[in-house]
Amino acid sequence: MVTNIVEVRGVRNQFGAQVVHDGLDLDLRRGEILSVVGGSGTGKSVLLRTIVGLNRPAAGSVTVFGEDLLNVPVARRRAIERRFGVLFQKGALFSSLTVAENVALPMIEHAGLPAGEAAELAALKIALAGLPAGAGAKYPSDLSGGMVKRAALARALALDPDILFLDEPTAGLDPIGAAAFDQLILTLRDALGLTVFLVTHDLDTIHTITDRVAVLSQKRVLVNASLAEVVATDDDWIRDYFHGPRGRAAAEAAPSARAALHPENP
Numbered sequence: 001m002v003t004n005i006v007e008v009r010g011v012r013n014q015f016g017a018q019v020v021h022d023g024l025d026l027d028l029r030r031g032e033i034l035s036v037v038g039g040s041g042t043g044k045s046v047l048l049r050t051i052v053g054l055n056r057p058a059a060g061s062v063t064v065f066g067e068d069l070l071n072v073p074v075a076r077r078r079a080i081e082r083r084f085g086v087l088f089q090k091g092a093l094f095s096s097l098t099v100a101e102n103v104a105l106p107m108i109e110h111a112g113l114p115a116g117e118a119a120e121l122a123a124l125k126i127a128l129a130g131l132p133a134g135a136g137a138k139y140p141s142d143l144s145g146g147m148v149k150r151a152a153l154a155r156a157l158a159l160d161p162d163i164l165f166l167d168e169p170t171a172g173l174d175p176i177g178a179a180a181f182d183q184l185i186l187t188l189r190d191a192l193g194l195t196v197f198l199v200t201h202d203l204d205t206i207h208t209i210t211d212r213v214a215v216l217s218q219k220r221v222l223v224n225a226s227l228a229e230v231v232a233t234d235d236d237w238i239r240d241y242f243h244g245p246r247g248r249a250a251a252e253a254a255p256s257a258r259a260a261l262h263p264e265n266p
Contacts, residue, residue, distance in 0.1 A: 011060030038216030085161030100136035
């Protein structure tokens with residue numbers, strides 16, 4: 001039985017005279033990795049921010065875990081939001097805090113843990129994100145781009161979320177680093193039972209770890225389905241994106257990439 005963990009219905013996002021979304025519907029299923037794609041200006045990040053509560057839509061509803069997120073009492077809303085882990089585009093780490101302090105902060109602020117216990121758990125999250133133990137003592141300015149992404153992921157995992165929201169997590173990474181990050185996301189999804197909402201333009205990521213793809217176009221979700229169904233959709237942007245040179249290259253490389261990520265089931 002398919003269970004929707006997030007249901008967005010009739011959402012309208014508008015900033016002044018600019019309408020970004022109008023009548024947008026989207027489902028996110030429990031346990032899946034959903035990639036959200038679309039051209040520049042289609043509001044991929046705006047949609048993510050709307051679901052996690054950082055942007056209130058002008059109209060529509062956002063239901064998470066069966067509760068109307070826009071109309072529940074503030075205290076209940078905060079409790080639901082603590083079940084989210086968010087990785088923003090550029091990491092959004094506090095530059096004045098070490099990696100360990102960045103990861104521990106949500107545990108202290110939101111879970112009320114003592115600093116010592118939070119530090120111990122932060123070390124675990126840092127390890128889960130694939131960073132060496134010594135990374136915890138470093139400041140964000142001391143990290144490479146790939147390490148910043150992993151540090152931000154460790155912080156997103158701090159409160160043991162049910163849903164992981166990732167905004168362009170492989171942007172700016174070299175192909176090897178991006179593939180390693182894909183493997184990490186897949187491993188964490190399977191090991192921790194996460195549901196993943198992934199804003200991306202990375203065709204390799206889409207082809208290798210995604211369960212379904214949602215395409216934003218014309219202020220709505222044009223299609224939200226398996227990659228095979230999306231690729232077969234008759235739409236100019238989809239044709240240019242998935243059937244262009246880069247799309248064809250990603251599709252050709254996908255079988256071997258999936259085999260590497262799923263060695264037990266090539």
